Amino acid sequence: MTFFKYQGTGNDFVMIDDRARTFPSADQALVAQLCHRHFGIGADGLILLQTAPDGALTMVYFNADGAEGSMCGNGGRCFVRFAHDLGLITDQARFMAVDGEHEAEVRGTDIHLRMSDVASLEHHTAFSFLNTGSPHVVQFEADVASLDVVAVGRPMRYAAQFSPGGTNINFVETQSDQTLFVRTYERGVEDETYSCGTGVTAAALVAHIQLNLSSPVAIRTLGGNLRVAFTAQPGGGFTSIYLIGPAQRVFEGEITV
Numbered sequence: 001m002t003f004f005k006y007q008g009t010g011n012d013f014v015m016i017d018d019r020a021r022t023f024p025s026a027d028q029a030l031v032a033q034l035c036h037r038h039f040g041i042g043a044d045g046l047i048l049l050q051t052a053p054d055g056a057l058t059m060v061y062f063n064a065d066g067a068e069g070s071m072c073g074n075g076g077r078c079f080v081r082f083a084h085d086l087g088l089i090t091d092q093a094r095f096m097a098v099d100g101e102h103e104a105e106v107r108g109t110d111i112h113l114r115m116s117d118v119a120s121l122e123h124h125t126a127f128s129f130l131n132t133g134s135p136h137v138v139q140f141e142a143d144v145a146s147l148d149v150v151a152v153g154r155p156m157r158y159a160a161q162f163s164p165g166g167t168n169i170n171f172v173e174t175q176s177d178q179t180l181f182v183r184t185y186e187r188g189v190e191d192e193t194y195s196c197g198t199g200v201t202a203a204a205l206v207a208h209i210q211l212n213l214s215s216p217v218a219i220r221t222l223g224g225n226l227r228v229a230f231t232a233q234p235g236g237g238f239t240s241i242y243l244i245g246p247a248q249r250v251f252e253g254e255i256t257v
Contacts, residue, residue: 001257003041006082008247010194010223011074014041015082018048025060030257032066041255044189047075049082057083057095063188071099071133073197073243077111080104081247099133115201115241121209128206135167136202144173144181149192153185170199179218180207194223197243204228205238
């Protein structure tokens, strides 16, 4: 099987051109093996590029544990770059994902990916909760760099109030230049990742409400820099949300499965 490896600010994915629909997508153990960093290719997730009879693009995303996942923002940006590299799109793209249709634009090294609208947010004493295509907790911290993200994030990810599916946990620090530094514990990966697209989107929207940060919000992650642009609605909620940042091919190869 031919595969491709892509990354978007360090969030990495095995990409499969599955227009022929030959990949055994029901084989969860195979997906997990391919994503395994010691016994497989190694990735935070696996993405199938499929097409409908009319040629419309479809993104099918699997978490590193092999289960089909919710929307992945960085994965979506890598999907668009993959489609562009295959010659399936020029500078504009539309594709279907698990949370509906997305638009995107290729601008040099950056991919501008339109995310799903967000109708509402829940504000709690210590954190905010919202769904940006995937569920996210956003919690502000004074020193994110020294935080043990796994030790603190894992119990929150499995907290009863987020059952049965659980949630992703984002720890956010506002830096002196109004950039947000975000570290994320991702469900499905069950570890910290270098970057999480839906997570930084959630952080930017919460920061707009709580800190009055204006669009676009600059984000720093362990894997690189992103921007989140949006339009805040007078009655609450957000539309025209764009996740903006680089996505690139790392390598390609063949593996026997």
